[in-house]
Amino acid sequence: MKKNVSRPSWDEYFMNIAQLAATRSTCLRRQVGAAITKDKKILATGYNGAPAGLKHCLDIGCLREEMGIPSGERHELCRATHAEQNAIVQAATHGVSIKDSVLYSTTHPCILCSKLLINAGIKKVVIEESYPDELSQKMLKEARVEILVLKNKKRRRRK
Numbered sequence: 573m574k575k576n577v578s579r580p581s582w583d584e585y586f587m588n589i590a591q592l593a594a595t596r597s598t599c600l601r602r603q604v605g606a607a608i609t610k611d612k613k614i615l616a617t618g619y620n621g622a623p624a625g626l627k628h629c630l631d632i633g634c635l636r637e638e639m640g641i642p643s644g645e646r647h648e649l650c651r652a653t654h655a656e657q658n659a660i661v662q663a664a665t666h667g668v669s670i671k672d673s674v675l676y677s678t679t680h681p682c683i684l685c686s687k688l689l690i691n692a693g694i695k696k697v698v699i700e701e702s703y704p705d706e707l708s709q710k711m712l713k714e715a716r717v718e719i720l721v722l723k724n725k726k727r728r729r730r731k
Contacts, residue, residue, distance in 0.1 A: 582612055583676075583698055583722050590655075590676040591700075593617045598628035599652050600637060602679065606655035608663060608694070610673040616666075618658030622651045644704035647684050656685035660692055674698060680719075683708040690715040698722050 580588065586607050594605030598621035608616045622628045629651055636649055653661070656677055663670045671693035675681075680703035681689060689697065690711065696718040712719060 583720070586614070586674075586676040587678075587698065587700060587722050589614060589617065590678050593619045593655065594678050595619075597621055597655070598630045600629045600634040601643070604655040604677065604679045606659040606675060606677045608659050608670050608673050608675050610670070615668050615670055615673060616659045616663040618655045618660075618662060620652045620655045620658070623653055626651070642704075644682065647682060654682065654685050656681050657688060660688055670694065679703050680705065681708055681712075683711065686712050686717075690717060696720065 586609050589607040590605040592605065593607060594603045596619040597603035597605065602620070604620045606618045607614055635651065636646065639649065641649060656675060659675070660670065672695050673693070674696040675689060675694050676698045678700045680699045680701070681697065682703060682705050686705075686708040694717060697712065698720045700722055702721075709719075
């Protein structure tokens with residue numbers, strides 16, 4: 573007898589993986605997760621947090637918050653490495669090519685991440701929510717990186 577089972581689409585499945593990665597985030601302002609996939613296989617994941625071995629904002633506070641810096645500005649003052657950056661580093665560390673792959677991210681990549689994604693050969697970015705970075709959007713469009721917004725109601729946030 574056939575059971576009525578609801579399976580997520582591949583996009584929903586990989587976005588759920590990115591959401592799970594975001595739960596490891598140590599950022600006080602925005603918890604972001606990312607998963608890089610190719611041919612329906614996960615190549616790498618990442619979340620935003622301080623570089624390996626350094627203290628996290630959860631432990632010492634957020635400099636950007638203390639300085640009142642708006643979201644989307646002055647990325648260089650953040651201790652965290654972004655989720656997309658960490659996923660790219662994870663792939664590079666393990667010798668995994670991410671050329672022609674798809675990035676799933678809980679948030680639209682910032683300009684710094686977008687430049688890395690373009691140079692890494694990511695062909696498509698699937699996001700759950702936007703981010704206030706017009707230059708990032710323009711550069712991804714110019715590089716012909718496809719952007720797909722996937723609405724997913726299972727997103728969890730810290731309060």
